[in-house]
Amino acid sequence: MTSKNLRGFSAGIILSTGILAGFYYTADTDKTSELSEESVAQYLSEKGELAISKEEYTSLKDTETAAAPVAKEEPKTAPPKEEEKVYQMTLTITQGMSTGEVCDLLQKENIIKNSDEFLKYLRTNNLEGAVRAESHQVNSKMSFDEIAKEITSS
Template sequence: MSKTGFQAFAAGMIVATSVLGGTYLFSGDQQTEANAEHKELSEKEVEQFLTSNQQTAISIDEYEELLATKNAEVTEKATEETPKEETTENTEATKETEEKKEEVIKYKVTIKAGMTTSEVSDLLEQNAIITDSFEFDQYLIKNNYHTQVQLGTFEVQKGMTFQQLAEAITR
């Protein structure tokens, strides 16, 4: 493209931008004036709208008072109906948690040829021995256990530290 062609193109861009800018500038004023006219509503218009839609307006204080009485009624009904059920549910739940605490989860992990440490970590996480497989895998790598993992079946249990688990699978 020649120098004259570039100059003509630039002049066209300037003219087009000026026309669009002028249009935007003049049309924006008309829209804001129209919106300002619609925003100003009288109190009578609001009341007419509400009554035509079978609605009513109340003050904020009245609204808060209604909410407070409704919440009080709901809590009264809840306390009348559930105290007996809650106490039996709570005692059953505590018994179950005590039994779970006493129960030790044991798992026999089998490491086969070709398994990566992340696969072993995932197995331990799936069987609730550890909570975060990525964290255990990073521990194995940082402490150079990832190169010492042995093939075979190893017995592990929930509550073992990462060091204990690593030593168990590297024997």
């Protein structure tokens, strides 16, 4: 950069700073809106809310704690869990298929829940380019690690 260019650049910065300072110091910033009871009431009515005083709040809080009966804690039985359905498939990867297509296919067949997460897993573990073009047996009980070991050459 030559000295003339540097002087011109500096002059431009000084000029723009002066203009911005002029606007900043001459701008009318006294336009603050006053918060009034009417504006608060209007806002609360628009939102379907209700305002109460501190005394009302504490009395409601006190009655709530007094009204809450101390019940004997009964042992809770766990609700019966529905058996999770296990999906199985023979994944056939053909030559030229991208890793994203493989992940999408696994998600479509309910083997994995999110193809983007599995693709991210493959990328972070440097396995994206190691996917083998052949048939693989996979199921929905398998973890990302297990599926990756099955479909890659590692």
